Amino acid sequence: MFQQVVISGITVGAIYALIAIGFTIVFSTVRVVNFAHGEFVMVGGLLYAWLTIVQQIPLALAIPLAIAACVVVAWLSYELCLAGMNKDNHIAQVMVTLGLGVTIKGLAQVFIGKDTQFPPSFSSGSPLMLGSMSISQQSIWIVGSLAVLLGLLWAVMQKTRIGKGMRAVAINHYAAVLMGISPKRAAIIAFVFAGLIGGAAGALLSPVASAHYDNGMFLGIKGFAAAILGGLGHPIGALVGGLILGLVESLTAGYLSSAYKDAVSLVLLLAILLFRPQGLLGRALPNKL
Amino acid sequence: MKLTVSPAASESTAKRPGVPLSADRKLSLVLMVLFPICTFAVTNSFYKSVLVLSMINAIAAVGLCLMLGFAGEISIGQAAFYGLGAYVTAYLANQFHIEPALAIAAGAAVAMTIGWGISRPLSRLHEHYLAMATLAFGIIMYIFFANARAFTGGLDPGASVERFMFLGFDLSSMERYFWVVWVALGLSVLVAGNIASTQVGRSLLAVKMSASAAASVGVDVVRMKAFVFAIGALLTGLSGGLYAYFARSFNAGTFGIGYSIELLMMVVLGSLTRVSGAIVGAFIITILPVVFEQFEDYKTLVFGITMVLIMKFMPSGLVEGVLSLGERLLRGKRN
Numbered sequence: 242m243f244q245q246v247v248i249s250g251i252t253v254g255a256i257y258a259l260i261a262i263g264f265t266i267v268f269s270t271v272r273v274v275n276f277a278h279g280e281f282v283m284v285g286g287l288l289y290a291w292l293t294i295v296q297q298i299p300l301a302l303a304i305p306l307a308i309a310a311c312v313v314v315a316w317l318s319y320e321l322c323l324a325g326m327n328k329d330n331h332i333a334q335v336m337v338t339l340g341l342g343v344t345i346k347g348l349a350q351v352f353i354g355k356d357t358q359f360p361p362s363f364s365s366g367s368p369l370m371l372g373s374m375s376i377s378q379q380s381i382w383i384v385g386s387l388a389v390l391l392g393l394l395w396a397v398m399q400k401t402r403i404g405k406g407m408r409a410v411a412i413n414h415y416a417a418v419l420m421g422i423s424p425k426r427a428a429i430i431a432f433v434f435a436g437l438i439g440g441a442a443g444a445l446l447s448p449v450a451s452a453h454y455d456n457g458m459f460l461g462i463k464g465f466a467a468a469i470l471g472g473l474g475h476p477i478g479a480l481v482g483g484l485i486l487g488l489v490e491s492l493t494a495g496y497l498s499s500a501y502k503d504a505v506s507l508v509l510l511l512a513i514l515l516f517r518p519q520g521l522l523g524r525a526l527p528n529k530l
Numbered sequence: 531m532k533l534t535v536s537p538a539a540s541e542s543t544a545k546r547p548g549v550p551l552s553a554d555r556k557l558s559l560v561l562m563v564l565f566p567i568c569t570f571a572v573t574n575s576f577y578k579s580v581l582v583l584s585m586i587n588a589i590a591a592v593g594l595c596l597m598l599g600f601a602g603e604i605s606i607g608q609a610a611f612y613g614l615g616a617y618v619t620a621y622l623a624n625q626f627h628i629e630p631a632l633a634i635a636a637g638a639a640v641a642m643t644i645g646w647g648i649s650r651p652l653s654r655l656h657e658h659y660l661a662m663a664t665l666a667f668g669i670i671m672y673i674f675f676a677n678a679r680a681f682t683g684g685l686d687p688g689a690s691v692e693r694f695m696f697l698g699f700d701l702s703s704m705e706r707y708f709w710v711v712w713v714a715l716g717l718s719v720l721v722a723g724n725i726a727s728t729q730v731g732r733s734l735l736a737v738k739m740s741a742s743a744a745a746s747v748g749v750d751v752v753r754m755k756a757f758v759f760a761i762g763a764l765l766t767g768l769s770g771g772l773y774a775y776f777a778r779s780f781n782a783g784t785f786g787i788g789y790s791i792e793l794l795m796m797v798v799l800g801s802l803t804r805v806s807g808a809i810v811g812a813f814i815i816t817i818l819p820v821v822f823e824q825f826e827d828y829k830t831l832v833f834g835i836t837m838v839l840i841m842k843f844m845p846s847g848l849v850e851g852v853l854s855l856g857e858r859l860l861r862g863k864r865n
Contacts, residue, residue, distance in 0.1 A: 274658035322838055331657035332604055333845040336798065339606070339661075340837025343791060347831025458787055462669065465662055504673040507666040514663050515651045 244374045246495040247488065252380040252449065254487020255387040259442035260464025261471065261479035262394065263435035269411035269474040270424075270431040273334050277318060277342035279461020280349075281436050285311045285443025286452040287349055290358035300363060308440040314345065315436025319429055342457060349454040362448040383445045387480075390438055394476060403430055411474070459503070466510035472520025481522060552727055557806035558719045562712075569708050577820070578704045579776075584816035585711045586772045589718045591796040591808035593765030596722055598794070599802035599847075600731055601758040602738030604661045607668025608793045611641040611763040613675050613785030615770025617682050620689040623774075630694050634771030638764050645763020646756055653755040668790050675782040688781030691774050702775070711772055715809075718765050722805045725761065734758055766793075795833055798840050801850035810849050 260282055267275045288310050292303035322341050326334060363382045368375040398404035409417040410427040418424060443452075443460075467486045471478025486506055494502040513520065569581050590612055597603045619637035622628055628636075648667060655663055675682050683689040693702035694710065701710055725731050733754050736744035741751045774780065796815045801807025818832075819825045825832070844851030 274662060276661070322842065326842060327845075330845055332598070332602060333841045335604055335658060335661045336794065336841040337838055339791070339794070340834050340841060342834070343830055344834030344838060347828070347834050351828060351831055458665075459669075462662070462665060466666075469662075500677045501673065504670050507670045507673075510666050511663055511670075514655060514659055514666075518655070518659060 242495070246491050248374060248376055248380065250488035250491035251484060252377075252383050252487070253491060254467075254484035255383045256442050256446045256483070257463050257467040257486050258480045258483025259387055259390065259438050259445070260460060261468035261483050262391070262476055263439045263442075264465050264468040265474055265476055265479050266394075266407075266431045266438075267435050268468075270407050271319075271323065271428045272328070272414075273323065273338060274465070274473075275435065276335065276338040276461065277345060277457075278435060278439060279459065279464065280342045280345035280457035281311050281315055281318075281439035282443040282446070282460045282464070283452070283454065283457035284314055284345060284349060285440030286360075286447035286456070287353055287358070287443070287454060288440075289444040290360035290447050290452040291353050293360045294358055300361070304363070304444055307444050308437060311440025311443070312433050312436040315432045315439070316429060318345075319432040324425065324428070342461070346454055346457055353454065355454060357451050357453045358447070359451050360447050363445075377449075379445070379448050383449075386441060386445055390441060391476070391480065394434065394438070397434075398476075403427075407431060462510070463503075463506060466506055466513075469510060469518070469520055470513050472522040475520065475522050478520050478522040482520065485521075552723075554726065554804040554806050555723050557804070558723060558809065561806055561809050562716055562719065565712060565715075566708075569705075575704055578708065580817060580820050582704060582708050582711050582776060583773075584813045585708075585715045586769050586776055587793070587796060587816050588809045588812035589711075589715050589769035589772070590766040590793055591800070591812040592715075592718050592722045592805055593762040593769075594793050595797045595800070595802070595805060595808035596725060596734070596765075597758050597762040598797055599804075599808075600726065600734040600738065601755065602657075603755060603758060603762075604657065605664040605759075605762065606661055606787070606790050606794065607664035607666075607671070608762070608766050609785045609787065609789040610668045610671035611645060611766035612770035612773070612789060612793075613671060613782070614641040614644060615767030616774040616780065616785070617675065617689060617770075618767075619771035619774045620691045621681060623691050624689075629696070630691075630775060631696055634768065634775070637771040637774075638768035641767020641770065642760050642764035645767075646760035649756040649759030650752070652759070653752050665787070665790075668787060672782065672786050675785050682782060685782050688779060689774075690779035693778075694775040707776065711776070714768060714772055718768070719805060719809070721761075722765075726805055730754075730757070791833070795837060797847070798837060799848050801847035801853075803846060803850060807847055807849050811847075 260278065263278050263281065264275065267273060267278070285307050288307040289303055292298045292306055293300060298306070318341055322337050323334070326337065362377070362379045364378050366378050368377045369381065398408060406417065406422040407427045407430060409420065409422055410424050414424060417427075463486065467482035468479050469482070470485055471480065471482030486509070489509060490502050490506050493505045497505075565581065565585060569578055572578060572581070590608060594605065594608055597605055615634070615637040617637075618640045619630075619633045622633040622636055623630055652660060652663055676685050678684070693700055694707060695701065696710070701707055733744065733749045736747070736749055737751055737754050745751050792815055796811035797808055798811070799814055800809070800811030819829065840848050840851075
């Protein structure tokens, strides 16, 4: 029982970590908490389900198509909504991303429908047996994708000019501008990455947890909880936060009450926000007042 | 800082008969007169009930307008207070058979206490974090409403209340309940208007512009934030209690994130700096599904697009933006 709970915790935690990375990238380059990020994840899952079930497109094509659509949605989100907004009006920014999330949800509802969909796993086959534990193939896909995407992100951030530019914008916006780096381009790339990783998270999750147009806000807030748990702006923090959150949730569901598992992780989010807003790995920020 | 203001320094219009009413108050007064005219004008009882619902929503929207518009404290968890008001009212009325008006007052008081309680820790957070924290609070309360079935009835069968009686009179028919809600809205608008036009309102605006600057001129920032959270929760709780007797039977589904976002829409659609704007916004959002029959299917999409457009191009609210645009055009013609 315990081992099985831990395995499902790690699987869910890996998904939360993927969602958290999207929040982290966007927050560090654009300084916006993207309330629509959960909807990117929802779109990834829902489109994957719609393409495989309704359109009968083979898996190998449906997965990249769904993720590509998410990238386009994320890019358009920045280009049409956030670009050119007053950076100091944080309330307007929050409301715009919130409205954007509602818009994406509305589009999914109108064009894809309100049905809950259960798409197939990425590979069919019997679960892997390790002693007495059984690990489903989708879990392996999820954890493997997390490792690959984290590695890819690390390589882009450390080795390429684009990644270095994005890190420069994150460290000091004005100094980066003086060095000839376009913050707008960095922001677009940040959103593209968020869409890519978020869409992948959605597609990976949907065979395990089904896909529904109304899931986005929930996935988003869980991902944000994971990001803030590890420290917003920290890719490794996102990983640690996601895994902790996944384990806490599956332990709660396994031993306490499955009805309140979401409440437990949200209480954890509130506690972290109030007592350690810089996260477990982050450095303390100077307090304003 | 003192919440009471000495008469000499006060701009409170009620105390000084010589000072004309502010534009916001005039507009609120006009709206308060328009509601009864509307209810006499429409004969269909369904439309009458929509009017009552829009006034109930307006009370909650006025509360959120004070929080978001004046103090800059964003809350995406207002549905929690709405639910608290409704459930506490229903619980007290069903378990202890107390006077409905008292039950509603108690529900509002409980919502206010909880709003004040969470504002103390939340006042440490700023914009994005505050929005996320209130969203989390709203979802936690929703999960509680849906699962604590002994207290709330959950999603099924939900909660229900008896008819609304006041001092032995049955006021539950829509024509009579209209006046109950009208009085409650009138009181809310009066209180909100007083807050807006006195030192408290100016302190809230100062906190919104810069908490540090406000503190440096003697505004007790934490206390102002706690105060506006408490007032916002009080009005939203009151509106929840009134909703309980309006619907008579309701379930936890009413108090999800969707309602919190609708409330934000009402404020954004109206004005972020005028109490009267919130009433207009509440009215528009409430009647939209009635005017357009197919609206329910497209509601989410239309709300989302509208919110993005308004916040991007008119961040002080739609009605406000249109008014100031009109003002500018008029001035342009005169010159």
